[in-house]
Amino acid sequence: MAQQKLYQVEGVVLGRRNYGEADRVIILLTAGGRLALLAKGIRKPHSRKAGHLELFSRSKVLISRVTNFWDIISQAEVLTTRPGIQADFQRGTYARYVGELALRFFEQEANETLYTLVDSTLTLLENAEKPERVVCWYEQHLLALAGFRPEWRHCVGFREGQPCQEELHPRPGDQRPYGSAPEQGGALCPDCLAAGQPSGLVSRLSPSALSWLQAFQEREYSQLAEFDFPSKTATELRRVMKRYISYHLEWQPRTLRALNMHCFSILRSSPGE
Ligand SMILES: [Zn+2]
Numbered sequence: 702m703a704q705q706k707l708y709q710v711e712g713v714v715l716g717r718r719n720y721g722e723a724d725r726v727i728i729l730l731t732a733g734g735r736l737a738l739l740a741k742g743i744r745k746p747h748s749r750k751a752g753h754l755e756l757f758s759r760s761k762v763l764i765s766r767v768t769n770f771w772d773i774i775s776q777a778e779v780l781t782t783r784p785g786i787q788a789d790f791q792r793g794t795y796a797r798y799v800g801e802l803a804l805r806f807f808e809q810e811a812n813e814t815l816y817t818l819v820d821s822t823l824t825l826l827e828n829a830e831k832p833e834r835v836v837c838w839y840e841q842h843l844l845a846l847a848g849f850r851p852e853w854r855h856c857v858g859f860r861e862g863q864p865c866q867e868e869l870h871p872r873p874g875d876q877r878p879y880g881s882a883p884e885q886g887g888a889l890c891p892d893c894l895a896a897g898q899p900s901g902l903v904s905r906l907s908p909s910a911l912s913w914l915q916a917f918q919e920r921e922y923s924q925l926a927e928f929d930f931p932s933k934t935a936t937e938l939r940r941v942m943k944r945y946i947s948y949h950l951e952w953q954p955r956t957l958r959a960l961n962m963h964c965f966s967i968l969r970s971s972p973g974e
Pocket residue numbers: 856857858859865866867889890891892893894
């Protein structure tokens with residue numbers, strides 16, 4: 702008989718997929734890394750584990766380590782449920798994106814800060830008035846943690862062969878746009894943007910969008926919650942950060958495509974069109 706060892710961990714359920722007739726593989730992010738675990742019988746009608754391993758919930762699980770097989774969840778106890786994320790398409794899509802980014806940027810390594818960031822972001826997504834602002838804040842902190850911290854405070858452009866490095870203080874009344882340059886890893890001052898970068902990846906960045914990027918990077922979410930976050934800025938940041946992240950991961954997040962399509966279908970079906 703295979704030798705079994707029991708251990709207990711706490712983690713956030715970031716993925717699930719069906720396995721066999723009644724089982725499910727659960728992807729659990731913990732402070733000690735990512736685990737793929739088998740929950741046997743969880744799809745049976747009266748499974749005692751089912752309600753304790755919902756997507757995005759934080760749960761405590763007792764695991765049997767089985768030699769040459771999946772680690773198996775013996776018991777599960779939910780610590781935090783997130784019904785608001787489950788019930789809302791937009792929040793649910795953003796939560797999937799949060800999980801997808803964490804799993805893409807980080808492989809198996811233990812990272813307590815990542816675990817805390819993902820868990821607290823999901824709690825914010827559950828409750829925040831503007832979930833799109835939560836996701837923008839998360840992206841900046843995740844990129845920093847993954848070693849891809851964008852430089853939004855100083856210009857990353859070059860002029861006449863010299864690094865510009867101008868300190869950037871965007872103001873609402875600024876007449877000229879700034880830029881986002883994924884290849885150079887940050888923002889361009891209006892002069893460097895106008896001077897023309899050789900890369901087609903550069904995006905224009907409004908003063909408002911740049912000052913929000915600086916704030917997301919430099920502040921805690923609670924310090925930003927009271928400020929108005931215009932939907933125009935949210936849309937602009939979605940576009941800029943999608944390009945930035947796609948460049949550094951060489952990958953397009955699947956999850957936000959679903960959200961874009963959903964928004965597009967709402968726009969198309971809105972009254973008066
Ligand atoms: Zn510059």
